[in-house]
Amino acid sequence: MPGPATAALREAVETYWTAAEARDWDAFGATLAEEVVYELPQTRERISGRERYVRFNREYPGDWHVRVERIVADAEGRQAAARTGFTVTGGQESGPLQELDAIHFFTFDEDGLITGVTDFWPESYEPPAGREHLVERH
Amino acid sequence: MPGPATAALREAVETYWTAAEARDWDAFGATLAEEVVYELPQTRERISGRERYVRFNREYPGDWHVRVERIVADAEGRQAAARTGFTVTGGQESGPLQELDAIHFFTFDEDGLITGVTDFWPESYEPPAGREHLVERH
Numbered sequence: 001m002p003g004p005a006t007a008a009l010r011e012a013v014e015t016y017w018t019a020a021e022a023r024d025w026d027a028f029g030a031t032l033a034e035e036v037v038y039e040l041p042q043t044r045e046r047i048s049g050r051e052r053y054v055r056f057n058r059e060y061p062g063d064w065h066v067r068v069e070r071i072v073a074d075a076e077g078r079q080a081a082a083r084t085g086f087t088v089t090g091g092q093e094s095g096p097l098q099e100l101d102a103i104h105f106f107t108f109d110e111d112g113l114i115t116g117v118t119d120f121w122p123e124s125y126e127p128p129a130g131r132e133h134l135v136e137r138h
Numbered sequence: 139m140p141g142p143a144t145a146a147l148r149e150a151v152e153t154y155w156t157a158a159e160a161r162d163w164d165a166f167g168a169t170l171a172e173e174v175v176y177e178l179p180q181t182r183e184r185i186s187g188r189e190r191y192v193r194f195n196r197e198y199p200g201d202w203h204v205r206v207e208r209i210v211a212d213a214e215g216r217q218a219a220a221r222t223g224f225t226v227t228g229g230q231e232s233g234p235l236q237e238l239d240a241i242h243f244f245t246f247d248e249d250g251l252i253t254g255v256t257d258f259w260p261e262s263y264e265p266p267a268g269r270e271h272l273v274e275r276h
Contacts, residue, residue, distance in 0.1 A: 006214050041239055043265040045273045056272045070243065072219045074210045076144050081210045081219035083243065101179055103241050103258055105208065105221065120241055122260040127181040134194045135183045 004112035009073040009080050012112055013104075017068050017084065020057060029054045033113040040119055053117075062090040066102075080106040142250035147211040147218050150250055151242075155206050155222065158195060167192045171251040178257055191255075200228040204240075218244040 004012075012031050019027035029050055038047040038056070047053050065087045072081040086100040100121060107116035127135070142150075150169050157165035167188055176185040176194070185191050203225045210219040224238040238259060245254035265273070 006212065040265070042260050042262050044262075044276050045265050045269075046276055047272050048274070052272045056269060059269070059272075061268065070217070072210045072212045072215060072217050072243070074144065074212055077210060079208070079210050081243075101258070103260075105210070105219075120239070120258065120260040121263075122180050122241075122258040124180050124182075125259075127178070127183050130199065131183075131194060131197070134185050134190045134197075136186070138182050138184055 003078050003110045004075065004108060006073045006075040008112045009075060009078075009106075009108060010071050012108065012114060013071050013073070013080050013082055013106060014068065016106075016114065017066055017082075021066050023058075025054050025058050028057065031114050033109050033115045036114055036116065038117045038119070042121060062088055064088045078108045078110075080108070082106070141216055141248045142213065142246060144211045144213040146250045147213060147216070147244075147246060148209050150246065150252060151209050151211070151218050151220050151244060152206065154244075154252065155204055155220075159204050161196075163192050163196050166195065169252050171247050171253045174252055174254065176255045176257070180259060200226055202226045216246045216248075218246070220244070 016028065016031045019025070019031065032050045032053065034050050036050050036053055038053045039045070047056050066084050068082060068084050070083040074080060082104045084102045084104065086102055088098045088100060089096065103120040103122070105118040106114050109115050154166065154169045157163070157169065170188045170191065172188050174188050174191055176191045177183070185194050204222050206220060206222050208221040212218060220242045222240045222242065224240055226236045226238060227234065241258040241260070243256040244252050247253050
C-alpha cells in the first residue's frame with residue numbers, strides 16, 4: 001500500500017508535540033504540509049496554511065505544557081487521533097493554573113506530512129441525575 | 139502480528155454504532171468484552187461491565203440519533219478513535235433539539251471485542267480575542 005506506515009504517522013504526531021513543547025517552531029513546521037488546515041469545531045474557527053498555523057501556536061498566550069497520553073495511528077486511513085493533557089498558566093484561561101484535556105485528529109499526505117489538524121477542548125461538567133445506579137465517580 | 143486487523147477494528151466500531159442507532163442491544167452487547175469499562179473524563183464517571191454499560195445505553199433518556207463521521211483504527215495499538223454527530227430530542231438536554239459532536243476512544247482485546255470506551259462531549263464556545271488576524275470563522 002502506498003503512503004506512510006503506522007509507525008511513521010505515530011512518529012509524526014510525537015514530533016509535532018515534542019517540537020511544540022520545546023517551542024521549536026522550525027521542527028514543528030516541518031511536520032506540516034504547506035497547505036495544512038487547522039480547525040476548531042467548537043468555535044467554528046479555521047486557520048489555513050503552515051505559516052499562519054505556526055504563527056498561531058507561536059503567539060499563543062500564557063505558558064502551557066503538554067503531555068501526550070495516547071496516539072491512535074491509522075495507516076490505511078492515513079490519519080491519526082491523539083489525546084493530550086495541557087497545563088496552562090496565565091494567558092486567556094481563567095485562574096492561575098488550569099488542567100485541560102484535549103483531543104486532536106490528524107490527516108496526512110502521501111509523504112507523511114500533516115494536512116489537517118482538528119482540535120477539541122472538552123470541559124468538565126456535572127453529570128445529569130438518574131444514572132447513579134450504574135455509575136461510579138472517580 | 140497477533141490480534142485483530144485494522145479492518146476488523148473499524149468494522150467493530152461501525153457495528154457498535156449501527157447497533158446503537160437501531161437500539162439492537164444484543165448486537166451492541168456482542169461488540170463488548172464482558173469486562174468492558176466505560177469512562178467519561180468530563181464528569182469523572184465510570185461504568186464497569188457489559189451488562190451495566192448496555193443498560194446505561196438502553197435507558198438513556200430522550201430520542202437520539204447518531205451518524206459516524208470518522209473512524210481511526212490502529213491495529214498495532216489495538217485501539218480506535220471515532221468522531222460522531224448526535225441529534226438529541228428531549229431527555230436531559232436543554233431545548234427541543236440539539237446537535238452534539240462526540241469523540242470516542244476504544245480499546246480491544248485479542249478477539250476484537252471492545253474492552254474500553256472513553257467518551258468526550260465538547261461544547262461550543264466563543265473564541266478568545268487576539269487571533270482574528272489568523273483565523274476565519276465558518
